[in-house]
Amino acid sequence: xxxxxxxxxxxxxxxLPQRGSYDVATIHAILDAALICHxxxxxxxxxxxxxxxxxxxxxxxxxxAASVGRMPRAGADGLDMCITVTHVDGLVLARSAFHHSMNxxxxxxxxxxxxxxxPIEKEAALRAVVDHVVPGRWDEVRQPSAQELKATAVFALxxxxxxxxxxxxxxxxxxxxxxxxxxxxxxxVTTTFGQPEDxxxxxxxxxxxxxxxxx
Amino acid sequence: xxxxxxxxxxxxxxxLPQRGSYDVATIHAILDAALICHxxxxxxxxxxxxxxxxxxxxxxxxxxAASVGRMPRAGADGLDMCITVTHVDGLVLARSAFHHSMNxxxxxxxxxxxxxxxPIEKEAALRAVVDHVVPGRWDEVRQPSAQELKATAVFALxxxxxxxxxxxxxxxxxxxxxxxxxxxxxxxVTTTFGQPEDxxxxxxxxxxxxxxxxx
Numbered sequence: 001x002x003x004x005x006x007x008x009x010x011x012x013x014x015x016l017p018q019r020g021s022y023d024v025a026t027i028h029a030i031l032d033a034a035l036i037c038h039x040x041x042x043x044x045x046x047x048x049x050x051x052x053x054x055x056x057x058x059x060x061x062x063x064x065a066a067s068v069g070r071m072p073r074a075g076a077d078g079l080d081m082c083i084t085v086t087h088v089d090g091l092v093l094a095r096s097a098f099h100h101s102m103n104x105x106x107x108x109x110x111x112x113x114x115x116x117x118x119p120i121e122k123e124a125a126l127r128a129v130v131d132h133v134v135p136g137r138w139d140e141v142r143q144p145s146a147q148e149l150k151a152t153a154v155f156a157l158x159x160x161x162x163x164x165x166x167x168x169x170x171x172x173x174x175x176x177x178x179x180x181x182x183x184x185x186x187x188x189v190t191t192t193f194g195q196p197e198d199x200x201x202x203x204x205x206x207x208x209x210x211x212x213x214x215x
Numbered sequence: 216x217x218x219x220x221x222x223x224x225x226x227x228x229x230x231l232p233q234r235g236s237y238d239v240a241t242i243h244a245i246l247d248a249a250l251i252c253h254x255x256x257x258x259x260x261x262x263x264x265x266x267x268x269x270x271x272x273x274x275x276x277x278x279x280a281a282s283v284g285r286m287p288r289a290g291a292d293g294l295d296m297c298i299t300v301t302h303v304d305g306l307v308l309a310r311s312a313f314h315h316s317m318n319x320x321x322x323x324x325x326x327x328x329x330x331x332x333x334p335i336e337k338e339a340a341l342r343a344v345v346d347h348v349v350p351g352r353w354d355e356v357r358q359p360s361a362q363e364l365k366a367t368a369v370f371a372l373x374x375x376x377x378x379x380x381x382x383x384x385x386x387x388x389x390x391x392x393x394x395x396x397x398x399x400x401x402x403x404v405t406t407t408f409g410q411p412e413d414x415x416x417x418x419x420x421x422x423x424x425x426x427x428x429x430x
Contacts, residue, residue: 010261020384035303038299039264040263040264040297042262043225043294046225046297047295048299048323049254049297050323050326066230070381078251080261082255082262082263083259084263084265084266085264088406089430093349093424094356095347096356097353100320102250102268110262113320130315133315137315138312141397143311144313152313152398161251170414178416179418180357180418181420181421182418183413183417183421183424185411185412185417186414187367187409189406189408190407191404191406191407192405192406194405196401196402197401198399198400199385202399202400203397208398211402213332215404
């Protein structure tokens, strides 16, 4: 696999390119650390951004949707799609409104997604989606019935046209503004997992869920 | 203002409609609690989902972008757009792969956005974007220069065609699966603000930032 993607006219970063990266390992790390992505696609020419679970197998990203949902069928030509993952890492409070920002890690993957029809790839994709959030979960639970598989549409988007953008560090203020008597800096933002709450119907003796299993 | 929006063919929830809502207060609450949104729009027919800060003034949502960025100019006809906000509140671990889910609050607003040209509305919009994250911040910092305003494009999307979708509670398993000896329940997910880190260049005597000011 390539270690650095070649930017295209569609993925070349136009704004603050020094924050950008086409490094595959960087993009993978951002994707793999996320709970959800936002998927953009068109329905009758109207763009939608929908939150979805996702999984990755090598350079294939997989999202799934209910077969009866809004997501259009991908025909033989596929479905133009953008999969975006964003982590907000901090609020960047500057001395001017203009220089307010956030620290973040963002990965954007675009291209034409294909509907996965091969049953072996479909099952591997769904395994990746489940195990993406809780590694090893797929093997612990009941796997899909034929009916459940039929009710689920899986799309694959190759990680070929993609970029990452990362901001870190404190505010960067205009020189004249440093005399202003206002607090400036970063408020860190983190995602935290709480104490697991069992559903009250566990079989006797089942081991509690360990949050340390989560990414 | 209307208290309930009328669903259109484009916003009517097709999948699990019992989780949906067109209640304006519900949609506002989901939007107002978010740090960022994802904005979907097309560039030469390719959909993109981009993370952005945003603000709300009444039933107008505002996003801003660098004037030199990828976001297309909205001409007289405007720009078809979708603004989506998603909060992940929990991982829902079921006894089958199929019934795995997440608890979440999501608001989706679609329509044709307009480029804000009126300077008074533009300034109010930028104030809303800054104060959305830190209430009262706009009045504490240097406000935009003419050059900074010129460098910033602001889009307005009316909150007219929109829906909310919310999932809460534990997993809902098939009856036959409750005998499975596997943990099932919810792992809560929360967003947490850490200790503010000043940038080391504060004027002497500036008060520390209080995280309690954040939403």
